[in-house]
Amino acid sequence: MTYQHIQFTVQQGVARVTLARPDKLNSFTEAMHLELRDALARVQDDADARVLVLTGAGRGFCAGQDLGDRGMQMAAGQAPDLGATVERFYKPLILSLQNLRVPTLAAVNGIAAGAGASLALACDLVVAAESAYFLQAFSKVGLIPDTGGTWLLPQRIGLARAMGLALLAEKLPAQRAADWGLIWSCVPDAAFPDEIDRLAGLLAQAPTRALVRTRQAMQAAASHTLEQQLSMEAGFMRELGWRHDYAEGVAAFLEKRPARFTGE
Template sequence: MNYENITLTCDNGIARLTLNRPDKLNSFNEEMHAELRDALDGIQSGRIPARVLVLSGAGRAFCAGQDLADRAMQIKDGKLPDIGDIVERNYKQLIVRLQNLRVPTIAAVNGIAAGAGASVALACDLVIATQSASFLQAFSKIGLIPDTGGTWFLPQRVGMARAMGLALLADKLPAAKAAEWGLIWECVADAEFAARIDALAGQLASAPTKALVRTRQAMHAAPGHTLEQQLSFEGGFMRELGWSRDYAEGVQAFMEKRAPNFTGE
């Protein structure tokens, strides 16, 4: 598939997927969603030999959410668009793919992450933002609710009081405060951002991939389990990982007092 709204490269196990509509602040349209599904499916299938995915935005924004000028949002024959259908076809599919991806994910938030753009960032395993970046739940300003998993991610990350304030008041949240609140992993100086992303991507690309993904899955499953159920859930993953090549390599490297050479197997 020839991409016009995103770019995708993969080098040394690091896949870099960039939302590439800078003149529209990388807002989503139908074509971008189709390209994102194709790119993520390529990573999931192994056609793209990634060990980590870095998701970023071109230009001065990460993503401004849905492009309200997109053809899917237009009134046709006097009828308003079915936004629920758009959420089901596009945004649900995007979040599910990110959450189920076979490699760890990093959101590199270089500017404004608004609406669905903020939720897509929060769907990644690690969110790193520049000092000048910010997060915005703008839905209440146009009569909607936070979607793309926003009502799920926000209360889990920052608690109900802060989540409700962000959603109802639609105030910008600076990246530094987002890190302070625990919404994101880290806020770094703009000048240090690229180097920090490269370092984290390299670290995850050389890590035991299956263990990282199972960690994500176990943590997301925990709220729906009792402690006893979660202990059994962990046991199943530990059994699987205990038979993996990376576990054997990790133990051998520890015994030999050397750095492990993980392959993701």
């Protein structure tokens, strides 16, 4: 597929997807959804990819759904089926991210609003530039947070803060998001590109399978009893203990040298 609304590269183990509609703050259209779906499938199938970095072009990360993309339906007097939009595009997008075979890093370079905020939060690690902010804008148009927002927000910051963000639709600056534990870190704008490159490089050299199993275990914890979680941990530890990267990690520790993980 030829991409017009995203940019996609894989270099030195780092797959980068850049949402590239900067004049529209990288808001979603059907065409961009299809391109992003294709890019994620390529990452899933590319053995050279060890981490995915997701970011936006220009001054925004993603402003959510481009309401103009539905404009023709509404102008023709046909109310859009927003549930169908969620089922067709946003649900598979988030599930694809959550099931990706490599860790994911959201580099939030500017506004992350609506579905764009949820897209970022669906990644394993979220780093934001100091000038960036998050906005749950759904109540301004009579909707609820989607793209997993009603699950991601309470999981990350608790019900009280999640409800405040959703009901009031107020901007959440990146530094406060970090202070609340919604994201991993807030970085000064000037240092942001280098920090993203540093983290991407670390993740690209890490034991990929172990990172993904960590994601899976932490996601499962909310619906598991302690006994169920302990059993899941035992299963994953059994699997990982048989892999090359565990043996390499132990050998590197004993030999006092950097580990050379393959990701398998």
